[in-house]
Amino acid sequence: MEAVQRFLFEHQWLYTILALTVLILIASFANFVVKKILLRIVDRLLGRTIFRRDAEIRRHSVIERLANIMPAVVIAAGISMVPDLPFAVVTVVKNVARAFVILTLAMALASALSIADTLYHRRPDARLRPIRSYIQILKIGIYIFAAILIIATLIDQSPLILLSGLGAMAAVLILVFQDTLLSLVASIQISSTDMVRVGDWIEMPSLNADGDVVEIALHTVRVQNWDKTITTIPIRKLVSDSFRNWRGMQEAGGRRIKRSIYLDQTSIRFLNDEEISRLSRFRHLEAYLERKQRELKEWNSQLGERSTIRANMRRITNAGTFRAYVEAYLRSHPQLHQDMTLLVRQLPPSPEGLPLEIYCFTSTTAWAAYESIQADIFDHLFSLLPEFGLSVFQSPSGADFKHWASDPAPLRLSGA
16 A cells, blocks of 8 residues: 555656546546436426426436536536646636536526427417517527626636626627527517417418418528428518418408409390290399399380380390309308308400409318319309300410311401
8 A cells, every 4th residue: 555655656647647537437426326316306206297208308308417517516626636736727627617517507498498488389379479489589698698607707707897898799799699689579579469370371472482380480480381392481571571471361261262254245245035034044043034124124114215226225134144143153152151242243344355253252261172162163154154145255276276277267257
């Protein structure tokens, strides 16, 4: 034993290395023991709650981060006991260990905030008031405060000295964090005015976004488009630029149909008595034609001798009758929302024909069902146009030119 002591005394550097090794082993053992104790305590506590098997909570490793503080504390306390270490080395090791403790505490607190965010988003009303942007702001504040403390610890100065200099650095900080500040203001505006929620369908053509909002963060809003691609929108763009939110349509319970049938204007004419009699058998036209005939008879009877000129008389047209049929058909349609606006109107004529616009709302907002209802309505109306002597305007196609080339009679007639 005396020989060993004599040998270590003669070789002080070896004694220093041995002391450092013992210190490191003690720190490692303390880390191992603390982790075991803390994890066992936390497991028992979680075992009595509904989160005992929740992998999402364990994923953030808060306990493991806190346990990492112990070896740094042991090293900071024991480094001064190691013999023959220069004072500067002892000071640096202590400061680094303390800085590590501050960093570890900051990371553990940030992980705890992530757990709080995860638990909050499991609530049914979480999409109405997302807090992820505020969590991110708190994390940034924690890391900034931790950075100040770490720098103060490393240079062995009071943090108040650094804080006193922040006033002069305010302009630089605003310049560096301008995107974060703008995003924070935009996030507060969006949250306070309820402009966007997670789950909303928004449309922003300028940024190629058309789909459901899946995440609202501090700097960005993630939108999953209908083709399953993801568009990331800077959150301040939702305040500075225009976009469409379809939430109102979804909450109203009806989705708008606004589409026109372009009638060939050359097919519009008056109906004769035989056609009126035939159309009167249509369920949706029976009451309309009976009322219209009575109205026109009363009007024409007041003309006297001028009624002999047909141009002076009011008569039933095929376009007006078709318009009345479309409106009656829509008002009896079981899949249309009858409490919302329902119109069938003529728009100004154009080179493409006379637009007959159908304006109504379906009783469902589901995309596939909406498209099916809309297609069924127009399938029926297009197929029924010949019954009224009407035709749809359509630009000539290759088949039309081919037909005219083989049979020029229609061209001669039209040019006569």
